[in-house]
Amino acid sequence: DIQMTQSPSSLSASVGDRVTIRCRASQSISNYLSWYQQMPGKAPKLLIFSASILQSDVPTRFSGSGSGTDFSLTFSSLRPEDSATYYCQQTYSSPWTFGQGTKVEIK
Amino acid sequence: EVQLVESGGDVVRPGGSLRLSCAASGFRFGDFGMSWVRQAPGKGLEWVSGINWEGSSTSYADSVKGRVTISRDNAKNSLYLQMNSLRAEDTGLYYCARDLISMAGSIDHWGQGTGVTVSS
Numbered sequence: 001d002i003q004m005t006q007s008p009s010s011l012s013a014s015v016g017d018r019v020t021i022r023c024r025a026s027q028s029i030s031n032y033l034s035w036y037q038q039m040p041g042k043a044p045k046l047l048i049f050s051a052s053i054l055q056s057d058v059p060t061r062f063s064g065s066g067s068g069t070d071f072s073l074t075f076s077s078l079r080p081e082d083s084a085t086y087y088c089q090q091t092y093s094s095p096w097t098f099g100q101g102t103k104v105e106i107k
Numbered sequence: 108e109v110q111l112v113e114s115g116g117d118v119v120r121p122g123g124s125l126r127l128s129c130a131a132s133g134f135r136f137g138d139f140g141m142s143w144v145r146q147a148p149g150k151g152l153e154w155v156s157g158i159n160w161e162g163s164s165t166s167y168a169d170s171v172k173g174r175v176t177i178s179r180d181n182a183k184n185s186l187y188l189q190m191n192s193l194r195a196e197d198t199g200l201y202y203c204a205r206d207l208i209s210m211a212g213s214i215d216h217w218g219q220g221t222g223v224t225v226s227s
């Protein structure tokens with residue numbers, strides 16, 4: 001199975017900061033990478049698929065990049081409502097696997 | 108509006124069985140692959156199982172393979188997860204989820220989840 005490793009596990013940043021979360025796959029997954037946001041007590045929400053395609057209705061301050069084994073999710077300007085846990089997921093090879101999550105907190 | 112409503116979660120003893128159901132509405136159910144994803148209390152997401160649009164192809168996480176069966180009834184707009192030989196580590200919130208039509212496994216809609224507790 002393909003292992004997905006996110007870094008950092010948590011971070012604290014200020015409103016307006018540019019923030020990047022990273023995700024590394026244990027083998028090449030081309031661009032079969034999705035990012036999700038999960039608010040406490042809520043179901044996850046798809047932000048990005050195919051590594052860089054923004055899902056409809058997702059704010060443009062979110063962006064994704066990468067291919068092969070290294071990927072990133074960037075917040076161009078952090079907002080208070082971005083406080084959540086973020087997960088990457090590979091859909092290159094079944095079983096699809098998630099990263100362990102990155103908790104983003106606002107200072 | 109896409110809606111996915113799970114049911115069937117319960118408290119069950121180790122070794123027991125449960126059948127989870129998901130009622131889908133607001134879209135052409137038979138056009139989409141579907142998945143089950145779970146989340147243990149305070150933990151991250153774990154993809155459990157997936158099925159293609161017509162039910163001819165299924166896949167499972169290693170942690171549940173041989174104990175779990177995913178199925179669907181397109182005439183009833185319903186998705187199912189039969190869970191046998193349940194273990195304490197199967198405890199969690201189980202989400203029914205719709206795959207992107209263009210990318211199997213990438214999930215664009217989620218239900219609110221149904222809780223499974225495996226405990227003696």
